[in-house]
Amino acid sequence: MGYAKNDILTVKIEDMGNDGEGIGKTDGYTLFVKDAVIGDTVGCRITKAKKNYAYARLERILEPSRVRVEPRCRFHRQCGGCQIQAMDYKAQLAFKQNKVKNNLIRIGGFEADYVEKVMEPMVGMEDCFHYRNKAQFPIGEDKQGNLAAGFYAGRTHDIIANTDCVLGVEENKEILECILNYMKNYHVPAYNEQTGKGLVRHVLIRKGFASGEIMVCLVLNGNGNKKGDFLPEQDRLISGLKKVQGMTSISVSINAERTNVIMGKEVHGIWGKDGITDTIHMVETKNFTRTGQGISYFISPLSFYQVNPVQTEKLYSLVSEYAGLSGRETVWDVYCGIGTISLFLAGAAKQVYGVEAVPQAISDARENAARNGIGNAEFFVGRAEEILPEKYEKEGVYAEVIVVDPPRKGCDAKVIAAMLRMRPERIVYVSCDSATLARDLKMLCDGGYEVSRIRGVDQFCHTVHVETVVLMSKVQK
Ligand code: SAH
DSSP states (O other), X not given: OOOOTTOEEEEEEEEEOTTSOEEEEETTEEEEEETOOTTOEEEEEEEEEOSSEXXXXXXXXXXXXXXXXXXXXXXXXXXXXXXXXXXXXXXHHHHHHHHHHHHHHHTTOOOHHHHHHHEEEEEOOSSOSSOOSEEEEEEEEOTTSOEEEEEXXXXXXXXXXXXXXXXXXXXXXXXXXXXXXXXHHXXXXXXXXXXXXXXXXXXXXXXXXXXXXXXXXXXXXSOOOTTSOSSTTHHHHHHHHTTSTTEEEEEEEEOOSSSSOOSOSEEEEEEEOSSEEEEEEEEOTTTOOEEEEEEEEEEOTTSOOOSOHHHHHHHHHHHHHHHTXXXXXXXXXXXXXXXXXXXXXXXXXXXEEEEESOHHHHHHHHHHHHHTTOOSEEEEESOHHHHHHHHHHHHOOOOSEEEEOOOTTOOOHHHXXXXXXXXXXXXXXXXXXXXXXXXXXXXXXXXXXXXXXXXXXXXXXXXXXXXXXXXXXXXOO
């Protein structure tokens, strides 16, 4: 029996897919229902039918799941940024724990019992709204042609106006309204993706939760005027923005390419400092209370910085625990960004080396070592897959512990190969994508390592994303 587009079916949702979609079956036919929650019985409409399965959209909740909650954001279905906001927080954590387990089993080829044994409970968050320190809002026109800042409606580039995302800081709204008012008053056009014309493309806002400092960076489609200003009546914009409590840095980034990449390659400060500072503290990993002093970081607009500062303290403290340093070790921090993990570990290591591809991040890292008086951290700019093998093969730089924290696509195969040749005692793998993590762990296990501990940290509440820390130990031959 087949189904066709627009057919309406009733189905009980029994599972959830990696992207947060509800999964149910009728007569052996599988339905993937966006916005349905595990435990719901729903009426859904098929959007795309295949022989044995179909994609469908939620039409009506016939019987709500026990874990279903009222989403706090009224745009939650349109936006698609918070795929699981309609699920209670405990169920979200269970979903993430399962997602990591399943990937390790299916992609990594690990035994279910083994994963069960080494995996520790997910580290959740107490107050899981307004946790993000960074937001990037597209600027454009909504369907009615009004100037708008907001988000792209799921899988499209239609802008829906919303300056008040429930994951972001409250200042976002004030800042965006200030920018939109300035644009209206001085006829500054928003960028139009279809024509490639217009000026303001995106606004990046980042706040240091510990410092209260805020940076705003406007991404512009062009290089400004002859006067040396990047924006018409630039002073008007600045005088508005600098009234926002905590405003520390205003800059522009030039991106004149027709691309989905948000930030341009250059940044020019137009007011205040070149970035903001923030502090991250070590916490005890039993009850997550703060211990000792924090490390203070300078962050420039193009540098990566973890988006959930409350959870980052837990994440880095776990990394430190897994690294098991005694003060005698040489440590590599691969994909080090602004040197956050490197400097977090430096106090307990003999020497730390960091490697990172973005030059601005490495210059932040060096400044960060100096501002914290840390003398045993050295940073290299370049691709990890080039620098790591080179330092080892040509200069004989080794390590007892290697930490890797790659982007979603995981470690380059050359990085894995280099680590296997360096044969550190321990590898701590920090991952924001458990599918590529599973793939890489398999390679490391084939190369003579075993997984000793795994723990997820919920850095991205209400979304399907999950951060995972894994401790791998060298198998003694
Ligand atoms: N450990 C850091 C950064 C993690 S994000 C932190 O916790 O803040 C991953 C970092 O890898 C980013 O800073 C990104 O710029 C960098 N990166 C991406 N590809 C890279 C590559 N091939 N070589 C080195 N660094 C890379």
